[in-house]
Amino acid sequence: MSVGLPLEAPTVSGPEEGPERSDFWVYLARKIGAAIVSFVMLLVVGFVIFSLMPSDPVSALTRGRPTSDAQMNHLRQQLGLDHPLWERFLTFVGHTLTGDLGYSYEYHQPVSTLIADRLWPTLLLMGTSTLISIWLGMWLGIRAGWRPGSALDRGASAVSLALWSVPTFWLGLILLVVFGSGSVGGMPAIFPAGGMQTHGTAGGLAPSHITDVAWHLVLPCLTLVAVIFAQYVTIMRSSIIDERGNPYLLTARAKGLRDEVVRRKHAVPNALLPSVTVIFLQIGGMIGGAITVEVVYSWPGLGYLTFTALRIPDLQLLEGTFIVFSAAVIVCNLIADLLYRALDPRVRRQ
Amino acid sequence: MSAPEQSPARETPVVEKAPSRLVPVGRFVVTVLRMPSGLFGVLVMLAFVLMAVCAPLFIHPSDLSVTQATGPLLSAPQHGYPLGTDPAGRSVLLLVIWGSRTSLAIGVMATALTMVLGAGIGLIAGHYQGRTGRLLMHVTDWFIALPSLPLAIALAAVLGQGATSITIAIGVTSWTGTARLVRAQTLAVEARPFIERARALGATDTQLITRQVLPNVMPLILVSSTLTVASAILSEATLTFLGLGDPTSVSWGSLLNNAFMQGAVTAGAWWYLIPPGIAILIIVLGFTLVGRAVEHALNARVSPR
Numbered sequence A: 001m002s003v004g005l006p007l008e009a010p011t012v013s014g015p016e017e018g019p020e021r022s023d024f025w026v027y028l029a030r031k032i033g034a035a036i037v038s039f040v041m042l043l044v045v046g047f048v049i050f051s052l053m054p055s056d057p058v059s060a061l062t063r064g065r066p067t068s069d070a071q072m073n074h075l076r077q078q079l080g081l082d083h084p085l086w087e088r089f090l091t092f093v094g095h096t097l098t099g100d101l102g103y104s105y106e107y108h109q110p111v112s113t114l115i116a117d118r119l120w121p122t123l124l125l126m127g128t129s130t131l132i133s134i135w136l137g138m139w140l141g142i143r144a145g146w147r148p149g150s151a152l153d154r155g156a157s158a159v160s161l162a163l164w165s166v167p168t169f170w171l172g173l174i175l176l177v178v179f180g181s182g183s184v185g186g187m188p189a190i191f192p193a194g195g196m197q198t199h200g201t202a203g204g205l206a207p208s209h210i211t212d213v214a215w216h217l218v219l220p221c222l223t224l225v226a227v228i229f230a231q232y233v234t235i236m237r238s239s240i241i242d243e244r245g246n247p248y249l250l251t252a253r254a255k256g257l258r259d260e261v262v263r264r265k266h267a268v269p270n271a272l273l274p275s276v277t278v279i280f281l282q283i284g285g286m287i288g289g290a291i292t293v294e295v296v297y298s299w300p301g302l303g304y305l306t307f308t309a310l311r312i313p314d315l316q317l318l319e320g321t322f323i324v325f326s327a328a329v330i331v332c333n334l335i336a337d338l339l340y341r342a343l344d345p346r347v348r349r350q
Numbered sequence B: 001m002s003a004p005e006q007s008p009a010r011e012t013p014v015v016e017k018a019p020s021r022l023v024p025v026g027r028f029v030v031t032v033l034r035m036p037s038g039l040f041g042v043l044v045m046l047a048f049v050l051m052a053v054c055a056p057l058f059i060h061p062s063d064l065s066v067t068q069a070t071g072p073l074l075s076a077p078q079h080g081y082p083l084g085t086d087p088a089g090r091s092v093l094l095l096v097i098w099g100s101r102t103s104l105a106i107g108v109m110a111t112a113l114t115m116v117l118g119a120g121i122g123l124i125a126g127h128y129q130g131r132t133g134r135l136l137m138h139v140t141d142w143f144i145a146l147p148s149l150p151l152a153i154a155l156a157a158v159l160g161q162g163a164t165s166i167t168i169a170i171g172v173t174s175w176t177g178t179a180r181l182v183r184a185q186t187l188a189v190e191a192r193p194f195i196e197r198a199r200a201l202g203a204t205d206t207q208l209i210t211r212q213v214l215p216n217v218m219p220l221i222l223v224s225s226t227l228t229v230a231s232a233i234l235s236e237a238t239l240t241f242l243g244l245g246d247p248t249s250v251s252w253g254s255l256l257n258n259a260f261m262q263g264a265v266t267a268g269a270w271w272y273l274i275p276p277g278i279a280i281l282i283i284v285l286g287f288t289l290v291g292r293a294v295e296h297a298l299n300a301r302v303s304p305r
Helices: A020-052 A057-061 A069-078 A085-097 A111-146 A151-164 A168-179 A207-244 A247-254 A259-281 A283-296 A302-311 A315-343 B022-034 B036-058 B092-127 B131-145 B148-159 B163-174 B176-190 B193-200 B205-241 B252-261 B270-302
Strands: none
Touching: A020 A085, A020 A315, A020 B131, A020 B148, A111 A151, A111 A207, A111 A259, A111 A283, A111 A302, A111 A315, A151 A207, A151 B270, A168 A207, A168 A283, A168 B205, A168 B252, A168 B270, A207 A259, A207 A283, A247 A259, A259 A283, A259 A315, A283 A302, A283 A315, A283 B148, A283 B205, A302 A315, A302 B148, A315 B131, A315 B148, B022 B036, B022 B270, B036 B092, B036 B270, B092 B131, B092 B163, B092 B176, B092 B205, B092 B252, B092 B270, B131 B176, B148 B163, B148 B205, B163 B176, B163 B205, B176 B205, B193 B205, B205 B252, B205 B270, B252 B270
C-alpha cells in the first residue's frame, strides 16, 4: 500500500493479527519491494534523460572534437544506438546492475572506476559534516524546544532562517576568501584553499597525512555544517515540543527531579526516537550541498567529478554520478524506514 | 454515487465560510502587513521588483559590456564604483542590480511552472481518488525521494545551457511539495456539502475542479508559490554557479560563477563575491517571510484561537 512513500512516517498496516515477528517480515518485504520499485523508476528516468532526450548522443559525446563519419558510425554501433529502444533499455539495465556505468571519453576510464575512486572523499566529507551537524543540531534543538519562545529558541530560528536563505556555495566562497586566500585585510591564510591534501605529500595512514587531510577538511566541513545543522535543530525542537506535554514528565517533576534531569533522562530519550530516522531522510537534501561545496573547495569527490563532467559535458559520467547519488538516497530511505520500526516499539504495537 | 469516500478533514483544516470574495482579501492583506516580518518581506519584494523593472532606465548596455567597460580592473570599492569593479572593469553595483532581472525572472517563471505542474497533479490526484489518484501520488512520492540537485543538473546538462533549461530543471524538481499540499486540500474541500450539491446539479468533473475546488485551494497555492520563488531563486543561483546558465546573461549566479572562475577568491576580491550573495540572501529572506506571514494569516483565519 505504501509503495514509494519514503518521506512519510512509515505506516504499519497489519490486517493480519499474526505474531509480531511475521509482521516484521511482511513489513521488511514491503519496504524492500518499494525500494526496488524506486530503483527501477530511477533507471527509467536515467534512461529517458540521458539516452532519449539528447537528439544524438554520439554528437554530444564528440562535441568539440574532430570526428570522421566512420568513427561516428563505429561509436554508434559501440553504444548500441542502432538497436531498438527496448533492447537498448534492457542492455542499459543489465549493464547498470552489473556495475558497468559506461565509459568516460574524457578521462579514458570506465565510469565505475572513476566513481569508486571519488567515493571515499565524499563519504568522508558528508560523514564528518553529518555527525557534527547532528550533534550541534540536537544540542541546540533540545534546548530550544524545551523552552519554546525563549531567547535561545528565537535566536536559533533566526540563525536557521538566515542560513537557509544563503546559497551553500556562496557561504563556502566567503569562508574561503576570508580564511583560505590570505589576501583579505591582512588576514593570513589559516586554512588551505582547496583540495584534499597538500600537493606532493604521500598518502596512506601516516599521522602526518591524516592531520593534513583533516586540515583540508575544516572549511568544507564548516560550510556544510552551517547549512545543514538547522534541519536537525528543527527536527529535534519539534520532537521535544511534542514530548513536553506528556504526563510522564509531570510525574518526573512531581518526584522532585531537577528540570535538567527531567529533560535529559526523561524527555530526550523519547524525543530521540523519531529524530533518528529523519536524519537518514535528510541525506538526499545534503547531497546538493555536498556537490557545490566540493566544487568551491576542489574537494576530489563525486560532486567535483560531476562538476568536471558538466563542463565538457561528459554525459556518461553525469549519468553515472546521477545514478549513484539517487541510489544512495533510495538506500538511505530504506534504512530510515527499517530503523523507524526497529527503534520505536510503539510503532510495532499500533 | 457522489460519496465522499473518506473524511480527510483531519489532514488539513477546512475553511469554514467563504463569504463575499473581496472583503476578506482586503482584511487578509492588512493582517499580513501588520506582522513586522510580513511588512518587511513585502517591502523587500517591492523594492527588488522596482529595481529590476527600472534597471534599464539608468543602466546603459555599455556599462554591462565586457569590452566597453571603462573602470579599473578588479579594484576595491572607490569613488564612482561603490562596490568595486570586476576583472573586466565593470561596476559590481550595476551588475548586481542588472542581475536581479534574470534571477527574478527565472525564479518567477520556474515558480509558475512548478505551480502548474504541482497544482495540476495535486488537483487531479485529489479529485480522481481511485486508481489515477493513487498512481499519481506514488509518482509524486517517488519524485520527492530523488535528490533534486543531481536531477536538475542532469536535466539542465542534457537540455543545454540557458535560462529555459534551468527553468525546466527547477520546475521538474520542485513540484512535488505543492502537489501533496494541493491534494490534501482538495480532499478536504471535496468532502464538503457544496461539492455534493454541485454534483447533484449535474456539474462535470472539469467544472467541479475549476469552479468549485480550485478557488478554495487558491490561498494554499499562493502561500506555496511565495515560498517556491525563494527556493527557485536559490536553485537558479546554484545551477548558474555550476555553469549551466546562459553564459552571456548577467544574473547573481553567473556573477558568482565568473568571480569563482576568474580567480576572485585567490585575489581576495571580496567586493566581487559578497554583493550577489547578499542580494540573494535578502530576496530569499523577503519571499520566505511573506510566505510564512501569509501562511500564518491563513491559519489564523481557519482556526481562530
